[in-house]
Amino acid sequence: MAVTDARPATAATMATNRTMVASRRATASHAGAGPRRRASPAADRLTVALFSLTAFLIVLTLLVRQLPTVSHRDARPVRVLRKIYRTTVIETVWSAVGRGTAVTQSVSSSSSGPAVLPTTRAS
């Protein structure tokens, strides 16, 4: 025997259907509210400002953390004890001693040692 779903709608079933329709309407009404509902301009500016401030503070924190590292590892303090001025006059002359030997002579006015170090070498 064939069974058909021709049962008459009961009051309870109808009530349930009504509830679902109402629920769909409510959902549709919420989804459509986004584009229509805008936050106030003051609130937007506040958000942007807070976001910028946060980013700035993060970058600042990173930089501050880097600073001690740089100063300890790479940057050595430079201390100037004194400035030394050297005046050197170099001249090559034929020796007063004679015999045609050439002499190179210079005078350094500082006590910081000769401009060219004396060098020990084979000869």
Next chain:
Amino acid sequence: MASELDYSFHAMGSDVRLLIGDPLLASLPTAHEAADLQHEFVLNFSDRLSRFRQASDLSALNADRHRRVVASRLLRAAVSAGLWAARRSGGLVDPTLVHALVRNGYDRSLAWAEPASLEEALAHAPPRRPARPDPWARWRRIVVDEGSGTITRPPGVMIDTGGTGKGLCADAVALRLGAYARFVVDCGGDIAVGGIGTQLQPYEVAIEHPLTLSPVGTIQVAAGGVATSGLNVRIWRRPDGTYAHHLLDPSTGSPVWSGVIGATALGDSALEAETLSKMAVLLGPEGARRVLAEHGGVIVHDSGEVEAVGPVAAQIGCSVKHGCAG
């Protein structure tokens, strides 16, 4: 303000350099005047002790057939210095090797000659071995008598003061500059340093590498001597294609190939430093370490590797165990 004169000229087949500070007394000659005087002294020293000048005191002594010869004070001092070095080195630095030097081709001054390639010479050199003293030790039979002003030596023994001459000259000039605040006398790399000023502020002296000719480091010298001996300068190729140089093994009369191509030594005087540096080259690496241990020095091996020994090691950043590449 203190000043320092830097004065250079050519003598003894080498470059000579004087650094002279201010005189300690106003009555002394100025640094310029002192340098001119020392220039004259060095030229005179060089002329009279050259074995390549016929008219020199040394040539006259070597040409004289008499056993006992009247000699000038300078010649007596130079021969005495050669004998001192021979005693100090146990006969390794021998002043009687003139015949062997001539036999090897060193019969004329090499002052302006282009040296042969040391690298090529090392590639063709015989197996390395340290030098030994001449068992006959002819230098022991040379007598310098200051009382009579004579030099006595067996007939036929010729004397060469070239091995110790530059060190002696540097010391002699240093003695004459004793009344100046600070000074350096550099006779072809044999250096004497002195003056009261150097006690507070020593001179920095650079050491030249015999292969690269660049400095291997610097050492601080307040007083005394520092000298370098090496194979890179007076080295030549013989007609048979073999190489020779001026540092001879007294036991064979042939150039020494010891495994050391250069050595720098410190000493109480330039003469001592020169003697020690020659000993170091002649003895090879093991002997060189022994010789240089007391005053300090630097050894350059055949490979070019540099090894600092004794007190010098801390100064130039190398050590005996950890040689630094040149």
